[in-house]
Amino acid sequence: MPRxxxxxxxxxxxxxxxxxxxxxxxxxxGVNAPAGASVADLVxxxxxxxxxxxxxxxxxxxxxxxxxxxxxxxxAEVRQEFAMQARTLRVRGSVVGFPAxxxxxxxxxxxxxxxxxxxxxxxxxxxxxxxxxxxxxxxxAPPAPEPSPRPASAPRRRRAx
Numbered sequence: 001m002p003r004x005x006x007x008x009x010x011x012x013x014x015x016x017x018x019x020x021x022x023x024x025x026x027x028x029x030g031v032n033a034p035a036g037a038s039v040a041d042l043v044x045x046x047x048x049x050x051x052x053x054x055x056x057x058x059x060x061x062x063x064x065x066x067x068x069x070x071x072x073x074x075x076a077e078v079r080q081e082f083a084m085q086a087r088t089l090r091v092r093g094s095v096v097g098f099p100a101x102x103x104x105x106x107x108x109x110x111x112x113x114x115x116x117x118x119x120x121x122x123x124x125x126x127x128x129x130x131x132x133x134x135x136x137x138x139x140x141a142p143p144a145p146e147p148s149p150r151p152a153s154a155p156r157r158r159r160a161x
Contacts, residue, residue, distance in 0.1 A: 002056050002084055004124045006049035007110055013045045013092055022047065022090070028129060033100030035133040040100040046078075048091045048110060056084040060115045063091055070104030081115060103133045 011026035024047065033040035048063055060083045067076040076099055082091050099106070106129045111121040 001112065001114065001119075001122060002050040002052055002061060002089070004048060004110065004112070005051045005088070006047065007108075007125045007127060009044055009046045009108055009127060009129070011044055013047055028098075030130040030132065031098045031100060031106075032132050032134045033098070035135050037133075038099070038101045039097040040131070042098045043094070043096050044098065045092060045094045046108070050082070050084065050089045050091065050112075052084045052087055052089070059084055062113055062115050064111045064113075064121060065093070066107075066109040066111070067099050068107040068109055069099065069102050070106065071102060075099035075101070075106070098129075098131070100131045100133070103131055105130055 008024050009028040010024045011028065012024075014023040014025065015021070016023070028042075028044050031040045031042055046065060050061075050063075060081060062079055062081045065078045065080075066074050069075045076095075078093055078095065080091055080093060082089055108125075108127040108129060109123060110125040110127075111123045113119045113121050
């Protein structure tokens with residue numbers, strides 16, 4: 001079974017065209033959602049980097065990312081198959097929206113299994129994401145500052161001539 005060496009949910013993943021280096025932009029560890037919304041308006045990506053075990057060459061695996069609510073109910077699930085054909089392999093995905101029915105700590109739960117053997121899911125990572133409900137209240141303009149009083153000028157003295 002491949003070993004997870006990195007999992008990261010973020011706003012954007014950039015892969016350099018020349019040397020294939022990866023840049024992760026804005027890790028997602030908290031989400032603001034309008035009060036009463038069932039889904040937060042958020043486009044986000046996730047990256048999992050797997051390292052092959054000695055017996056993984058040519059095997060096909062499936063990763064499952066579950067978004068688990070604070071009450072432990074699974075709110076969403078993303079599955080992706082991959083074949084281990086190199087020492088390491090990147091599996092990335094893009095998701096539109098983030099479940100936000102309940103305020104509190106959600107868990108991104110990553111599991112893997114061998115597709116051909118029908119193995120049971122092996123949980124490999126849990127990542128917490130805080131969902132906060134916010135209300136859009138019209139912001140009042142701050143009161144205009146009052147002009148500061150002018151300092152009293154010192155009386156002018158006349159020179160006696």
